[in-house]
Amino acid sequence: MITARYHREIPQRYRLEAGKCTKCGYVAFPPRLVCPKCNTKKFKPIVLKDEGKIITYTVIRVGPDKFSKETPYAIGIIELNDKLRLTAQIAGVVDFDKLKIGQKVKLVFRKIQDDGKAGIHMYGYKAVLV
């Protein structure tokens, strides 16, 4: 992944910046140019709250090459308290059998992966159990 491609997502990955449709209230994460619900093109920037729960999850035991050092790892769909959903690794889980749908989590700032060619560290959000 080239540096520019990583860099332009920083507002979302570092600060959870989203766009809220000024007409219907749809929250777009990442921000969009047009609302998929009402087709309005006006959004105002908001910052998502970092707490939520696990909607579903899995433990990836055969991962892509770039995650080979971390495999196995847990990943889930997280619903934040403002109802917005996103996909994130669930970090710091020692016993995968204890993972459950509905568990409360908090998003934290972590290193996600390294870029193989440029060698840059790439960061973002992971969920941790609370």
Place this chain on the structure above:
Amino acid sequence: MRDVVVIGAGMTKFGELWGKSIKDIFVEAALKAIEDAGVKQIDSMYVGAMSSGLFVGQEHLGAVMADYLGVTPIPATHVESACASGGVSFRQAYLEVASGASDIVLAGGVEKMTDGADVTEALATAADQEYEVYQGVTFPGLYAMIAHAHMKEFGTTRKQLAAVAVKNHRNGAKNPNAQFRSDITIDQVLNATMVSDPFGLLDCSPVSDGAAAVIVTTMEIAKKLKKKPIKVIASAQASDTIALHSRPSITTLGSVVNAAKKAYKMAGLKPSDIDLCEVHDCFTIAEIVVSEDLGFFKKGEGGKAAEKGLTAIGGKIPINTSGGLKSKGHPVGATGIAQIIELYEQLNGKAGDRQVKGARIGMAQNMGGSGASCVIHILEGGK
């Protein structure tokens, strides 16, 4: 719109075809289809392939395949819709003949997945790169999350998931073109190496090479060629959010529901009218969810139905008589066409040991990604 029929089919064996190139296998399937149809020329062709650029470093497949098939200068188009590329290729051929733009069109699909690419990474390009794949999700991972949600919501069990794999292997063992022609047991599925919880290796379709092609034409030409016409009575396609997490429900595939609604309406049929169905069982849970979203079973009942044998040959609605993606193999771009070929053989009464008695109406459901696209066709056998 004109009536459109399928009059010829050809496919390679699916599997690890290390001795053959992507061009070899496509041309092999296309030549068989042309020969089977008994046509002298084709007017146009479509090549469905998900990611030949990543798998073998070759794009521009329309021109590549037209060249090697020896049919230049006819129009030749590569269509891509992830694992639904084959189904969309067939739909494009259907639309071209239905519209009157062409009379005889070849719809093909191909994928060469064992030539050394990082298959997990290539397949993951069908998901949201920035907001799913970046976090480390894989395709087994996405469907595994659907499975966990389905288990929590409806009480679906790992054994019910395993029943899908066991049934599809039983069917695939009777298909000479299948990658795996062996029976497996529930215990083997449950005890296989874990890939992505709750999936073991035998809950997942394999990495495969393969190509498939059919010839699509008009009713008049089929009659002239004295072919039993297998008529396309519905062609429907729908899309959904690219990211699984953006959907209102994790256990319903909106693209399947929407495409099915259109397909049933176009054919004037309901789920109980379908005699057999090929569904996109890339993972065991996919067959269960799709069997519900197509209306064969109530939401949440798909797992029980598989366990009770309602989807076996001779059951209420035989699903994946070919062996499905699980046992027949899943060369992603070829899958949608291979499904059409299974219907073509079944509706012609030529499916051998896996023949569904009296099969007259068949459905093929092909989807891409975690269900961000779905294409459905309904075919009717000639009387």
